[in-house]
Amino acid sequence: MDTIQFILNGMMREALSPQTAAVAIAVIGLNIHFGFTGLLNMGQSGFMLLGAYGFAISIWHGLPMIVGVLFGFGAAFIFALVLGAPTLKLRGDYLAIVTISAAEIIRYVGRSALLVDFTGSAQGIPGSQYRTPFANLSFFGSGQFTLIPFNYTDVADGAAWVRIIGWLVAIAVIVLIVLRFRSGGAFRGIAQAAGMVGLLVFGLLLLFFLFPVPQQSTGVNGWWVRFVAWILVAVSTLVVYLLVRSPWGRLLRGIREDEDAVRSLGKNVFSIKMQALIIGGLFGALGGIVYVLPASVQPDSMGRSLTFFCYTALLLGGAATIFGPVLGSVLFFAARIGIKYTAAAYVPDSIMNNQQTEQFSYIVVGVALMLIVIFRPQGILGNKRELRFNV
Amino acid sequence: MSDHMTQPAVGAMADPAARLALTSGFEATPGATKPDAILRVDNIVRQFGGMTAVDVQHLEVQRGLITALIGPNGAGKTTFFNLITGFDKPTTAGKGAHWEFDGRTIDKTSASSVARSGMVRTFQLTKALSAMTVIDNMMLGAQDQAGENLFKSMFRGTWGKQEKENEAKADELLARFKLLEKKHDYAGSLSGGQRKLLEMARALMSDPKMIMLDEPMAGVNPALTQSLLGHIQNLRDEGMTVLFVEHDMHVVRHISDWVAVMAEGRLVAEGSADTVMSDPAVIDAYLGAHHDTDLGDDALLTDEALEELAEEVAAEDAVRQAEEEAEGPK
Amino acid sequence: MKSRHVVRERSVARGVAGLILALLLAPVLAMISSGAANAVDTLCLPSPDKGCIAGTIRTEDGPLADVKLTITDEAGTATEVTTSDTGKWNFQADTEGTYVVKVDESSLPKDLDVATGTVTVVTKFGVTKPGLLTIRTANYSDSTSKADELVQSTVNGLRLGLLLALASVGLSLIYGTTGLSNFAHAEQVTLGGILGYFLINQHGLGLWFGGLVVVLLCAFTGWFQDRVLWQPLRRRGLGLTQMMIVTIGLSLALQYVYQYTVGARTVRVVQDNPSVRSIGPVTITNQSIVAMVISVIVLAAVGYALLRTRIGRATRAVSDNPALASASGIDTDRVIRLVWIVAMGLAGLSGLLYALVTNGIKWDSGLQILLLLFAAVTLGGLGTAFGALVGAIVIGLVVELSPVLGMPGDFKYATALLILILLLLVRPQGLLGKPQRIG
The missing domain is CATH 1.10.3470 (ABC transporter involved in vitamin B12 uptake, BtuC)
Incomplete structure (x- = not known):
């Protein structure tokens, strides 16, 4: 029981972590590229790294935080422009090759010893160099708290049956929410929307009740950065929702399917694709900034693997859906930690040592990515008829 | 749907006499000058490797009429279409290649600008966006949408009203093409003929001056062919110019006011359907493409013989299409 | 048609299942077959609470064995390491921080120039940092021609x-x-x-x-x-x-x-x-x-x-x-x-x-x-x-x-x-x- 509680607590911590939120934002951007427009951007980690560098280097060199954010966005904007201009007129796989190569170039340049004063070369930039202005904005005060003070230990001394019932209810609520999203009209009509919001809030409270995670209030990796990160996820989701339900979003979907058809209707396909590349890239940069807030800027931690994780999260949640990126990212990180902890707890060390549980969890990630794409390309929330891979 | 919506407006060209006036009084030679040309093409050449696919010295398309561009398989009709609509670039670009639409030079204009200038095309292999609904397909056709601007798109207030107007227009067109009950279906669920209709209706959303149809009858069942032909005539009667590509002369005869014939990339004949079909150059062109078809002297001109030819061509086309499709992403 | 599709799905599923089984079993099989894999070398392996410093002492003629190096941490504690037959040395750092690596010149063979004899390395947990020391033979000429x-x-x-x-x-x-x-x-x-x-x-x-x-x-x-x-x-x-x-x-x-x-x-x-x-x-x-x-x-x-x-x-x-x-x-x-x-x-x-x-x-x-x-x-x-x-x-x-x-x-x-x-x-x-x- 305690082992299970430990594993689930770990999953909850990981699901809530600011880095999960950061990847969710980057995946929201990737969803605009790949999900809605069909652009095969294989360099989302490059956008993230540029955002992180722009932010961290500016603050490290004494510029105000807002300028840092703008530099991060500016770098990603120029990156998108430079990559898009030559490739968006070519076949889709050229964009893939160019973006993945360019992202690697950014990483190689970032870790170059020549730029040690700017990027800190391979060591990166320690978080302490740029974190302070952000932490100073916090109105959470200092100290440590658990999100809701009332948790399972307060009911019947945290007996097993309390938790088991709680877990079952939580699973039921999550399944219900997913089903409502899949049916499409989750927010159609005021009553529906209110019910949905109620269900979401109840689900969250229930999770906090079952898995109390104490964190520092502000600190390096505390509630403050989590709060801001998840607010940004919510705002990003809202922006994408507004964008894709509009005629502009309709254009993206048209281009995803057949750009010649859209061109024949008098639309400037190149310009729309460029806009999509830029918007998605800006989300990538924002994700990158959030990604490094609780950590440090490490070029090698933002390489191709991170892009591939983004794709896994996107396809898991469902490409071309509004909530897919968020759901996918949360599930991706929570499940990976769950697998790791479970393997550590139940597989004897002689078969799988501690380090190997980490690697095992990534093997499962790779296999899961293959399975999703083969058997459920629309992911959890997607609509099979709408989602085609026609790049 | 009320009646006035399904009945198209009637323009001057609904009158056969008016059409006749525009197609007579000048010599019907290849590249003939028309009384009021909407499209003028000069010196357009496209080569693939060493092979010349298109080499047209001069062609004019008369405003307000249905012009058919026919020719045997491989005559370069579709390539010609691609060139003038900006989907392909001529090999001679900058060396005298010139074409203008409605008085505006468009030889260096992108495909999307050509469409915006009022010349909208459809494709031989239908490009209905099958993972989108019929209405979304239609809405894509509307021009100058405020909501297609990235910044305005987030604020429904800036485009909501226009969206409603466009939707009403789309409903009207869908009703006319008998697709209204499929409005919320995915385009992928439509039959081949319905997709052709949808593609045509979508092109009409932009109120074009001229509509260019690439083999609109290919792969459509005979019953729907009649209705398609009727729609094309209606468009002309409303005042629109129609240029369409077809390899089947038989189909062309009924509806076209003017026929231009291409063979091996060149324009070999022009004239009314009947005169063109008795033109030795045309017979040569069709025979030249089918050496193995012995049709006798006059046999070529019988409907049966033409049908036979058309079937052969269609079979060849089908093979070619299959190959093109199998080639994967373009 | 439908049943054929089902069969196809099933064969895909079977194929994929086979592949996945192979992927998941591969580590286990490899473990069994390798047996002594981990016992072979005594390299420093970085882990979440350990960092490593490693390097090779060599001249342009080849590696130098049995060279002594002194590694001093921030607290001033010195540790001595010796290079292996292949000139390799490594050091396990239990704290993150600055370490000074110094070559003991008396342990070097004669007729060698020490170009870089001391190097400062900042360790980090989970990674191996290089300690680059440059030793050359006396007749070493730095100016290999551009053409060469x-x-x-x-x-x-x-x-x-x-x-x-x-x-x-x-x-x-x-x-x-x-x-x-x-x-x-x-x-x-x-x-x-x-x-x-x-x-x-x-x-x-x-x-x-x-x-x-x-x-x-x-x-x-x-x-x-x-x-x-x-x-x-x-x-x-x-x-x-x-x-x-x-x-x-x-x-x-x-x-x-x-x-x-x-x-x-x-x-x-x-x-x-x-x-x-x-x-x-x-x-x-x-x-x-x-x-x-x-x-x-x-x-x-x-x-x-x-x-x-x-x-x-x-x-x-x-x-x-x-x-x-x-x-x-x-x-x-x-x-x-x-x-x-x-x-x-x-x-x-x-x-x-x-x-x-x-x-x-x-x-x-x-x-x-x-x-x-x-x-x-x-x-x-x-x-x-x-x-x-x-x-x-x-x-x-x-x-x-x-x-x-x-x-x-x-x-x-x-x-x-x-x-x-x-x-x-x-x-x-x-x-x-x-x-x-x-x-």
């Missing part, structure tokens, strides 16, 4: 290019015949090196015989992959983008299977150090010469097969136009199966030679060169086997020559990728590709 350097780098570039070519010809053939960009191709390269480590280093197979077995095993994985995964997926009509993402998943899984079995360290195929010879201004190991000769012979054989044999012509026909090839009676499935077998065999050979030439292979060695492979294939023209060959040589030369020609050394991979991007701008079809309408 150029010749040496050209030879190195050719060597890298040939190794890349072995792998990228296969990548290109797969792209040509199936349209698939195989992101897991690089992991096949790693597989060649890792299998070489297990068979030759661990199980003592002879280098030549073991090498042959490695190539055959890798070729078998090609057959196996196509049988259980790619062919069922093709039959199922999976889109190319979807298939590409499947290869990404496979690549991730394989990378961590390797890391699971051999860890994050570099493993070597042969234990002894290669002998070096000098030809004019060029210094090169015997292994490199043999590797280059093997590459040239194998590439020539592949080229001959493509041009002259029936099956080779069939392969090119499928590359040109699968539907037409199929219509003219070529069994495309058989051709593709063969292409997978050959491509994986070549990639394995490339990995084995790479491990021999560069003195070892790591779980992510393939990942390091993946982009160079893609660059080679794209540079030459997507899907043209001979283009890939030319592209690989060009990329190899660019990587090795760019530092000589003034690019900073850590930009050499970036330079290759930059050249790729620039070339795509002017000539999207690649060097040898046929111009075709795009967009």
Whole structure:
């Protein structure tokens, strides 16, 4: 029981972590590229790294935080422009090759010893160099708290049956929410929307009740950065929702399917694709900034693997859906930690040592990515008829 | 749907006499000058490797009429279409290649600008966006949408009203093409003929001056062919110019006011359907493409013989299409 | 029709299940077969609460054994380490911080100059930091002529290019015949090196015989992959983008299977150090010469097969136009199966030679060169086997020559990728590709 509680607590911590939120934002951007427009951007980690560098280097060199954010966005904007201009007129796989190569170039340049004063070369930039202005904005005060003070230990001394019932209810609520999203009209009509919001809030409270995670209030990796990160996820989701339900979003979907058809209707396909590349890239940069807030800027931690994780999260949640990126990212990180902890707890060390549980969890990630794409390309929330891979 | 919506407006060209006036009084030679040309093409050449696919010295398309561009398989009709609509670039670009639409030079204009200038095309292999609904397909056709601007798109207030107007227009067109009950279906669920209709209706959303149809009858069942032909005539009667590509002369005869014939990339004949079909150059062109078809002297001109030819061509086309499709992403 | 579809689904499911089982079991099998793998070396392995400092003491003549080094931490505690027979030394740091590494000059052989005798290293948990000390023979001259350097780098570039070519010809053939960009191709390269480590280093197979077995095993994985995964997926009509993402998943899984079995360290195929010879201004190991000769012979054989044999012509026909090839009676499935077998065999050979030439292979060695492979294939023209060959040589030369020609050394991979991007701008079809309408 305690082992299970430990594993689930770990999953909850990981699901809530600011880095999960950061990847969710980057995946929201990737969803605009790949999900809605069909652009095969294989360099989302490059956008993230540029955002992180722009932010961290500016603050490290004494510029105000807002300028840092703008530099991060500016770098990603120029990156998108430079990559898009030559490739968006070519076949889709050229964009893939160019973006993945360019992202690697950014990483190689970032870790170059020549730029040690700017990027800190391979060591990166320690978080302490740029974190302070952000932490100073916090109105959470200092100290440590658990999100809701009332948790399972307060009911019947945290007996097993309390938790088991709680877990079952939580699973039921999550399944219900997913089903409502899949049916499409989750927010159609005021009553529906209110019910949905109620269900979401109840689900969250229930999770906090079952898995109390104490964190520092502000600190390096505390509630403050989590709060801001998840607010940004919510705002990003809202922006994408507004964008894709509009005629502009309709254009993206048209281009995803057949750009010649859209061109024949008098639309400037190149310009729309460029806009999509830029918007998605800006989300990538924002994700990158959030990604490094609780950590440090490490070029090698933002390489191709991170892009591939983004794709896994996107396809898991469902490409071309509004909530897919968020759901996918949360599930991706929570499940990976769950697998790791479970393997550590139940597989004897002689078969799988501690380090190997980490690697095992990534093997499962790779296999899961293959399975999703083969058997459920629309992911959890997607609509099979709408989602085609026609790049 | 009320009646006035399904009945198209009637323009001057609904009158056969008016059409006749525009197609007579000048010599019907290849590249003939028309009384009021909407499209003028000069010196357009496209080569693939060493092979010349298109080499047209001069062609004019008369405003307000249905012009058919026919020719045997491989005559370069579709390539010609691609060139003038900006989907392909001529090999001679900058060396005298010139074409203008409605008085505006468009030889260096992108495909999307050509469409915006009022010349909208459809494709031989239908490009209905099958993972989108019929209405979304239609809405894509509307021009100058405020909501297609990235910044305005987030604020429904800036485009909501226009969206409603466009939707009403789309409903009207869908009703006319008998697709209204499929409005919320995915385009992928439509039959081949319905997709052709949808593609045509979508092109009409932009109120074009001229509509260019690439083999609109290919792969459509005979019953729907009649209705398609009727729609094309209606468009002309409303005042629109129609240029369409077809390899089947038989189909062309009924509806076209003017026929231009291409063979091996060149324009070999022009004239009314009947005169063109008795033109030795045309017979040569069709025979030249089918050496193995012995049709006798006059046999070529019988409907049966033409049908036979058309079937052969269609079979060849089908093979070619299959190959093109199998080639994967373009 | 429907039942056929169901059967197809089932066969895909069975194939995929087989593959997954193989993937998940691979670590366990490898563990059993390797047995003593972890006991062999006494290297410092970084972990979440340990950092490492490591280096090699050598002159331009070779490594120096039994040299003493003193390592002092921030608190002033000094530790002494001694270099091994291969001149290697390492140190385990239990705290993160600054360490000073100093060479004990009295422990050095005579007639040596110490160019850098002291170095400061900042350790971090979970990583090995290099401690670079420079020792030279007294008659060392710093001024190797630019021309000599150029010749040496050209030879190195050719060597890298040939190794890349072995792998990228296969990548290109797969792209040509199936349209698939195989992101897991690089992991096949790693597989060649890792299998070489297990068979030759661990199980003592002879280098030549073991090498042959490695190539055959890798070729078998090609057959196996196509049988259980790619062919069922093709039959199922999976889109190319979807298939590409499947290869990404496979690549991730394989990378961590390797890391699971051999860890994050570099493993070597042969234990002894290669002998070096000098030809004019060029210094090169015997292994490199043999590797280059093997590459040239194998590439020539592949080229001959493509041009002259029936099956080779069939392969090119499928590359040109699968539907037409199929219509003219070529069994495309058989051709593709063969292409997978050959491509994986070549990639394995490339990995084995790479491990021999560069003195070892790591779980992510393939990942390091993946982009160079893609660059080679794209540079030459997507899907043209001979283009890939030319592209690989060009990329190899660019990587090795760019530092000589003034690019900073850590930009050499970036330079290759930059050249790729620039070339795509002017000539999207690649060097040898046929111009075709795009967009």
